[in-house]
Amino acid sequence: MSAPATRTVEVRGEPGYAVHVGPDALAHLTAHAREGRRVLLVVQPGRAQLAAQAAAVLADAGARPVVVEVPDAEAAKTAQVLESLWRRLGQEGFTRDDLVVGVGGGAVTDLAGFVAATWLRGVESVLLPTSLLGVVDAAVGGKTGINTPEGKNLVGAFHPPRAVLCDPAWLASMPRADYVSGLAEVVKAGFIADPVILDLVEADPVAAGDPTAAPGLAVELITRAVRVKAEVVAADLREASLREILNYGHTFGHAVEQVEDYRWRHGDAVAVGMVFVAELAHRAGLVDQALLERHRTVLGSLGLPTAYPGPDRWEELRTAMARDKKSRGSTLRFVALEGLASPTRLEAPDEALLREAYEAVRRPR
Structure with missing residues (x-):
């Protein structure tokens, strides 16, 4: 070839x-x-x-x-x-x-x-x-x-x-776990702007997880993810508003990184963060069950984590999320979806919904 x-x-x-x-x-x-x-x-x-x-x-x-x-x-x-x-x-x-x-x-x-x-x-x-x-x-x-x-x-x-x-x-010399972790940011671009990325991963997740298996697929996935970021940063270089959508999954993901003293790979934490905010958006009536489950299936097919099991660390995570750069005063703000490739902001969600979303990602599936 x-x-x-x-x-x-x-x-x-x-x-x-x-x-x-x-x-x-x-x-x-x-x-x-x-x-x-x-x-x-x-x-x-x-x-x-x-x-x-x-x-x-x-x-x-x-x-x-x-x-x-x-x-x-x-x-x-x-x-x-x-x-x-x-x-x-x-x-x-x-x-x-x-x-x-x-x-x-x-x-x-x-x-x-x-x-x-x-x-x-x-x-x-x-x-x-x-x-x-x-x-x-x-x-x-x-x-x-x-x-x-x-x-x-x-x-x-x-x-x-x-x-x-x-x-x-x-x-190609990257450890596979590190390459797969990076794919979380590629998948993120698929959910917020370019669903073709998701289609490509779903068609052959094994090849998507190995840059040497199908070089053409690697070029396609990377180019599409770069194009998403390029279009966003061109419109908002200094992160005044639109650029926040690139932080999809990052609010909970960054909190996991902090609570775990950065022992988690960034992409792994973002993968779980995307599932968390999809659970939250589903409970807030923004996304349907199918889109919620697609987060788990696409990420899981690549070997990325979709759950954060273990002891209850909600209070630590909630405190960490309050320090997120998207927060305004005491108002917690998330980048969420209101449909595939349709990002929005979810501000001050009910604390009960936050806790429900957390409990959902504590249960491995």
Whole structure:
């Protein structure tokens, strides 16, 4: 079977940029190289081979690549690592005409984007996400940031990249559980905006859960999820209103992550969060039983959790949800559905309904 064609999603805005998904994605890096341009490649451990390929593409186009490896995962997103990259930029004499490239998962693209946002008040960046969550979530939308001891992403800036490049082959080395966890964000895009995503998963959940089994399916699912996010962020870059719909399932999901001291994968928590809010929306008369059950069947077919069993932790979860960024004062607000691909906001739901929805997700099915 021939390799799938590389697909491009245009993200409108000032500036607009393109997301290239497919086997020829790396070739698009040449468009951002020019003679003598300095390029800092911020690289996640384990991605040296891809970084070397990117550096070779840049060098062949006349650019001057500098490769710097940073710590893995969230350990990269610290003020200390940020300062070390600033110093390297200064030592190398980077100017506003130069470029930062992030190679790695969402933590590295967050860091690289923030380095670009803050050096000389803003230089261009190109992101090469190597995790599914990285390409469908972290790298698209212009959010950048680092962590502090007080919390995640408390220091950051909106700084859209010049391009995002992703070859699904770069995702093949991911542990399957991590790839499947990332699919929760893809499925979320299906429920809030693009039901074809759900149809594709239901047609072959085994292939959907393995980027090497059907590369064309991986390109299709990723492209569709990216397009959903691109259309939303183009209309609401700074998360004033519409962009909240991308948080479908996240209110309860983030609460689970906090209560579990972040031992749960993000996508796993979001999967349960989507089931919770579907249960809540069903009890509030917004969605029917069939749509509620479709949440469980689609997520479950991929091996994602659809329940949060165990001891009663409702009080802890309720407290965590009250700190959600969508809350206004004491009013709890959820992104919910009032039909497939029809998101809405559910404000101040009755406490009894909240508890009923929680009890429903405590019971594995």
